Amino acid sequence: MSIVTIIGSGMMGSALAFPARENGNTVRLVGTPLDREIIECCRTSGQHPKFDRPFPAGVEYFQFEECMDALKNTDLVICGVSSFGVEWFADSVLPILPEVPVLSVTKGLLCQDDGSLIAYPHFWQKKLDSLNKKNELCAIGGPCTSYELVAHDQTLVAFCGKNPETLKRLQAIMTTSYYHIIPTTDVMGIESAVALKNGYALGIALTIGENFKRCGREELHYNSQAGVFLQATREMHRLVNHLGGTDESFYVGVGDLYVTVYGGRTRKVGILLGEGYTIDESLEKLQGVTLESLVVAGRVAEALRIQAEQGKIDLKDFPLLLHVDSIVTGKAPVNIPWDDFTVLS
Amino acid sequence: MSIVTIIGSGMMGSALAFPARENGNTVRLVGTPLDREIIECCRTSGQHPKFDRPFPAGVEYFQFEECMDALKNTDLVICGVSSFGVEWFADSVLPILPEVPVLSVTKGLLCQDDGSLIAYPHFWQKKLDSLNKKNELCAIGGPCTSYELVAHDQTLVAFCGKNPETLKRLQAIMTTSYYHIIPTTDVMGIESAVALKNGYALGIALTIGENFKRCGREELHYNSQAGVFLQATREMHRLVNHLGGTDESFYVGVGDLYVTVYGGRTRKVGILLGEGYTIDESLEKLQGVTLESLVVAGRVAEALRIQAEQGKIDLKDFPLLLHVDSIVTGKAPVNIPWDDFTVLS
Numbered sequence: 001m002s003i004v005t006i007i008g009s010g011m012m013g014s015a016l017a018f019p020a021r022e023n024g025n026t027v028r029l030v031g032t033p034l035d036r037e038i039i040e041c042c043r044t045s046g047q048h049p050k051f052d053r054p055f056p057a058g059v060e061y062f063q064f065e066e067c068m069d070a071l072k073n074t075d076l077v078i079c080g081v082s083s084f085g086v087e088w089f090a091d092s093v094l095p096i097l098p099e100v101p102v103l104s105v106t107k108g109l110l111c112q113d114d115g116s117l118i119a120y121p122h123f124w125q126k127k128l129d130s131l132n133k134k135n136e137l138c139a140i141g142g143p144c145t146s147y148e149l150v151a152h153d154q155t156l157v158a159f160c161g162k163n164p165e166t167l168k169r170l171q172a173i174m175t176t177s178y179y180h181i182i183p184t185t186d187v188m189g190i191e192s193a194v195a196l197k198n199g200y201a202l203g204i205a206l207t208i209g210e211n212f213k214r215c216g217r218e219e220l221h222y223n224s225q226a227g228v229f230l231q232a233t234r235e236m237h238r239l240v241n242h243l244g245g246t247d248e249s250f251y252v253g254v255g256d257l258y259v260t261v262y263g264g265r266t267r268k269v270g271i272l273l274g275e276g277y278t279i280d281e282s283l284e285k286l287q288g289v290t291l292e293s294l295v296v297a298g299r300v301a302e303a304l305r306i307q308a309e310q311g312k313i314d315l316k317d318f319p320l321l322l323h324v325d326s327i328v329t330g331k332a333p334v335n336i337p338w339d340d341f342t343v344l345s
Numbered sequence: 346m347s348i349v350t351i352i353g354s355g356m357m358g359s360a361l362a363f364p365a366r367e368n369g370n371t372v373r374l375v376g377t378p379l380d381r382e383i384i385e386c387c388r389t390s391g392q393h394p395k396f397d398r399p400f401p402a403g404v405e406y407f408q409f410e411e412c413m414d415a416l417k418n419t420d421l422v423i424c425g426v427s428s429f430g431v432e433w434f435a436d437s438v439l440p441i442l443p444e445v446p447v448l449s450v451t452k453g454l455l456c457q458d459d460g461s462l463i464a465y466p467h468f469w470q471k472k473l474d475s476l477n478k479k480n481e482l483c484a485i486g487g488p489c490t491s492y493e494l495v496a497h498d499q500t501l502v503a504f505c506g507k508n509p510e511t512l513k514r515l516q517a518i519m520t521t522s523y524y525h526i527i528p529t530t531d532v533m534g535i536e537s538a539v540a541l542k543n544g545y546a547l548g549i550a551l552t553i554g555e556n557f558k559r560c561g562r563e564e565l566h567y568n569s570q571a572g573v574f575l576q577a578t579r580e581m582h583r584l585v586n587h588l589g590g591t592d593e594s595f596y597v598g599v600g601d602l603y604v605t606v607y608g609g610r611t612r613k614v615g616i617l618l619g620e621g622y623t624i625d626e627s628l629e630k631l632q633g634v635t636l637e638s639l640v641v642a643g644r645v646a647e648a649l650r651i652q653a654e655q656g657k658i659d660l661k662d663f664p665l666l667l668h669v670d671s672i673v674t675g676k677a678p679v680n681i682p683w684d685d686f687t688v689l690s
Binding site: 142143144145148149151153154155156171180181182183184207210211215219220221222223224225226227228229230231233234237247248251252254255256258259262263336338339341342343344 | 487488489490493494496498499500501516525526527528529552555556560564565566567568569570571572573574575576578579582592593596597599600601603604607608681683684686687688689
């Protein structure tokens with residue numbers, strides 16, 4: 001059995017304590033400086049304040065100032081910070097880590113000046129290089145909502161990283177009867193697929209809002225959701241391939257897209273937009289909502305525009321993503337470009 | 346404007362009267378000999394007995410013995426029979442048709458003795474050849490439930506056929522502000538993708554039933570649905586490519602899979618199976634349910650087994666389809682092979 005140290009006690013990081021601990025490992029959950037109350041709550045009640053059931057017995061909890069204790073003899077560090085904590089993780093955590101693999105749940109892409117997109121592991125790799133440290137960076141992608149993992153819903157995700165042997169070891173540490181892991185060396189494919197799904201899930205949710213407005217909230221419609229899902233699948237496949245990813249990663253992204261349409265915050269924003277609220281009104285109504293999905297859509301659209309100017313892609317191939325971006329970044333009203341979806345590439 | 350004759354007044358055939366008529370065409374809906382009461386009801390009430398709103402004004406209704414009147418000067422025949430009516434359509438309708446295009450909504454695949462799969466248009470083509478008739482056979486595939494089309498939900502489908510000019514003409518006849526058409530010459534790709542989705546939708550619905558059994562019907566879970574959706578996407582892409590179809594058709598199939606998971610009968614069977622009922626018990630509980638989805642899964646599995654013996658495919662690449670077939674054809678209990686889903690091809 002291994003020692004697993006999870007840094008960041010948000011929902012997803014904390015949820016991973018379940019398979020990790022239930023598989024017999026020592027599990028240490030470390031809060032960031034923003035997680036102080038969460039860790040106190042866990043210590044008192046044995047339960048995360050946002051989960052409806054307690055952690056498995058034996059999970060240990062640490063405030064960030066106790067991080068060095070939590071890292072002692074550890075075999076695996078899981079990075080559970082949100083995308084807003086990516087730089088903090090680079091500056092405050094990477095320097096103090098022992099040279100064990102790091103498995104990240106943080107999803108997102110960064111647009112570079114030249115229009116290329118990089119994933120967080122690539123960003124962190126630069127920091128590790130500058131520190132002359134050799135930690136292997138791996139990441140988790142795929143359809144998994146934290147509260148359902150906590151509920152032991154059967155879950156299938158991908159672990160990506162450069163080294164197949166390391167992935168096999170992480171797979172052995174984390175696999176349970178309900179947590180199933182696809183190991184893959186296609187880091188960019190997984191990272192881009194699971195990042196892209198956010199913007200596309202918003203696009204699909206627009207149709208839910210449009211139908212609520214048109215027919216009331218009781219009548220459920222799926223044709224239009226499925227139509228946009230079709231287009232999202234098409235654009236996501238193109239993008240993943242364009243970014244050098246594999247079909248396998250694209251499938252992981254499609255699964256992730258499916259769960260994200262039902263998964264909460266992105267859906268809520270999309271529904272409000274579809275009902276006719278502006279992006280500002282929608283965010284106002286959902287105070288406190290995390291903006292990760294919106295940020296990613298904007299970054300990818302920005303990258304695509306630069307690449308289109310360079311002649312590397314044709315913007316006509318991505319009408320859905322650009323429409324989502326026009327709503328989110330350009331504050332445009334919803335007007336799904338259905339006719340553009342009927343054109344084969 | 347054109348004259349559109351729809352033969353078969355089941356739900357999907359009848360639903361197409363809405364965009365056809367609202368686009369300004371003359372629309373004639375003809376019942377099969379089994380549709381006698383439906384046509385009488387339409388004549389009396391102007392509404393299909395299974396729809397919650399009336400047909401657009403001006404749709405004309407015909408019993409099958411009046412079919413020749415309905416075919417007079419027609420520009421397009423839509424075949425709306427179920428897969429159980431495929432042979433009837435070949436024997437009783439193809440011979441009496443004027444040489445206009447036929448657009449079919451009937452979905453399914455037939456397994457030939459050598460393990461190859463053919464779609465209904467190919468089956469009908471043989472009949473047309475024997476009659477020395479030149480009707481062009483086209484087909485509709487993609488995410489569209491009839492009652493939502495009737496409700497004017499935004500809908501995106503594909504029309505497939507050999508001749509791009511004909512497809513353009515059909516697209517012009519049928520496109521409305523809510524019915525959007527992708528024209529494609531990839532007949533086998535579309536037909537196989539939309540047929541395959543039936544078996545895969547059943548596979549996804551198994552997880553809904555399993556969770557109902559485990560957590561009650563109130564608690565909804567999506568991780569496991571999304572995990573099986575991921576695997577379904579992977580297998581469907583492989584199969585569509587193997588059968589000579591394009592990625593574009595695969596996307597249409599994925600959209601269709603999405604809507605089918607929510608669409609009624611296949612979902613209901615899958616949920617009952619997931620809750621632990623045998624296939625016989627499930628069908629008993631859903632008396633009158635159409636078995637099309639189950640039939641297709643069995644036929645494809647049969648074809649794959651023959652092709653595997655011939656060394657053309659590897660059955661290990663299709664664990665989900667084979668599991669669905671083992672339940673449906675082999676009456677095996679549900680035991681989703683999650684571990685098989687973690688292996689990259």
